[in-house]
Amino acid sequence: MEHDKLIEDLAQQRIKAQAMGGATKLAARRAQGLLNARERIAALCDPGSFSEIGEFVVSSRPQDAERTPADGIITGYGAVDGRDILVASFDLTTLGASSAAHNMAKLAYLREHGNRSGIPCVFLIESAGARMPDIQGARGMGRIGLSGQRGRDRGSPWISAVLGPCYGMGTWYAVQSDVAIMRRGASMSVSSPKVTSVALSEDVTAEQLGGWEVHARTTGQIDIVVDTDEEALAMIRRTLGYLPSHIGEVPPVQPPDRVTQPGAAVEAALPVARHKVYDVRKVLEAIADEGSLQPWRELYGRPLFTGFLRIGGRPVGVIASNPLHKGGAIDGAACDKSTEFIVLCDTFNLPILLMADTPGFMVGMKAEHEGVAGKIMNNLQALIHASVPKIGLIMRKSYGQAYLNMGGGLVDAMAVWTTGEIGFVDPAVAVSVVHNARPGQQGEDYAAQIEQMKLDSTPYDLTAIFAAHAVIRPNDSREWLIRMLSALARRPDKGLSLHKLASWPTSL
Secondary structure (H helix, E strand, O other), X not given: OHHHHHHHHHHHHHHHHHXXXXXXXXXXXXXXXXXXXXXXXXXXXXXXXXXXXXXXXXXXXXXXXXXXXXXXXXXXXXEEOOEEEEEEXXXXXXXXXXXXXXHXXXXXXXXXXXXXXXXXXXXXXXXXXXXXXXXXXXXXHHHHHHOOOOOOXXXXXXXXXXXXXXEOHHHHHHHOOXXXXXXXXXXXXXXXXXXXXXXXXXXXXXXXXXXXXXXXXXXXXXXXXXXXXXXXXXXXXHHHOOOOOOOOOOOOOOOHHHOOOOOOOHHHOOOOOOOOOOOHHHHHHHHOOOOOXXXXXXXXXXXXXXXXXXXXXXXXXXXXEOOOOHHHOEOHHHXXXXXXXXXXXXHOOOOEEEEEEEOOEOOOHHHXXXXXXXXXXXXXXXXXXXXXXXXXXXXXXXXXXXXXXXXXXXXXXXXXXXXXXXXXXXXXXXXXXXXXXXXXXXXXXXXXXXXXXXXXXXXXXXHHOOOOOEEEOHHHHHHHHXXXXXHHOOOOOOOOXXXXXXXXXXXX
């Protein structure tokens, strides 16, 4: 009987904690087709796997204790496909999931124990920003300094989903994540439109300030865009399947009985003529395990495609020229994207596949004013220091400095397709520079000059000096890659990186 009262008290406390911001607010969300913070956790985690930590935490201000269950952020351990994760789900119905002393302590706990225990961290974010008056003044700011919110040590993967308004602390977690997902209709910015309006007399909407188009296309701070909460949660589960739980292990390999080969042939998707465009995604789908291709930051820096795929069950990170956009000429945004993706792959022990079909880097006044030279060298530095297995394929064109940045001389295994062409610049540009002749001119002299500039640019010329290891037909790429990945996985480091890039910034 003595225990009965204590058990009843626990049940009552749990009811209060799980009520979140109250029935009215929860009903309003349901009417909008939005999951609440606890429903999101239930949809993400394996059934029955969630174990909450900090369930009975409330505001540090006694007068707010009754209206701040879990202090607005629900945290705990869960599992996805049997693998442990740590998850934080921001409850917008409780004071806007605003940042305050106690919920920041909960998040700091997740960060610390994710690294210490080697467990991925998932953040499901909606946040109104800082909680006033908790954080206003010297004591409020002092608590932030003591809370452990100090950058990030990449020991285990972080995946975030921006699922509503996201300001202040929520934004910091999103931009520090390895994979950041956003639902259309959500927004993310340093400050809310209201603060921006007051501080700068600048009237903007949340969408204009930080909607999905802004961050997926312009800033590159969002990697994947989805339509619904359910799609975001499914994407988190899928993405975790490409990553290890921590930097001390390799990503999970699918068993052979779960590997389905693609039905299409590479050559059906690849025009031989080097000036014809095509979508490199179709080429990748013809090489990768069926259904395994997942883009990363697809709408930003589009001359390069970056993403995850599996080849023979092994997760791989791919950086591939996409001539569908700017003819595959690499601009500053694509260069930054490639750098960040190299860092991600090297940190979490994903082999890197570089596939080149590029006329080089974008040049001109706009590119120079955007600091393209520094971006090119940063990208090269990252590639040089990446110590995971690196494999290169030259699909068609590989010209100039981009030859190096796309793996030339810097990979463990390099093959050139029979369609490959390697040189300093496009032959027409070379003729223009050397002979002052314009591209597209007619006549025997111009044709002869073009042919002269094409000399020594074949796949066989590159392999003749052992700058590449094989010439293969495009349709043989999957078989060759499976063989190379298998061989490189036998290195004494067992595919583990030296992690020289683990402290590289998460956002350039």
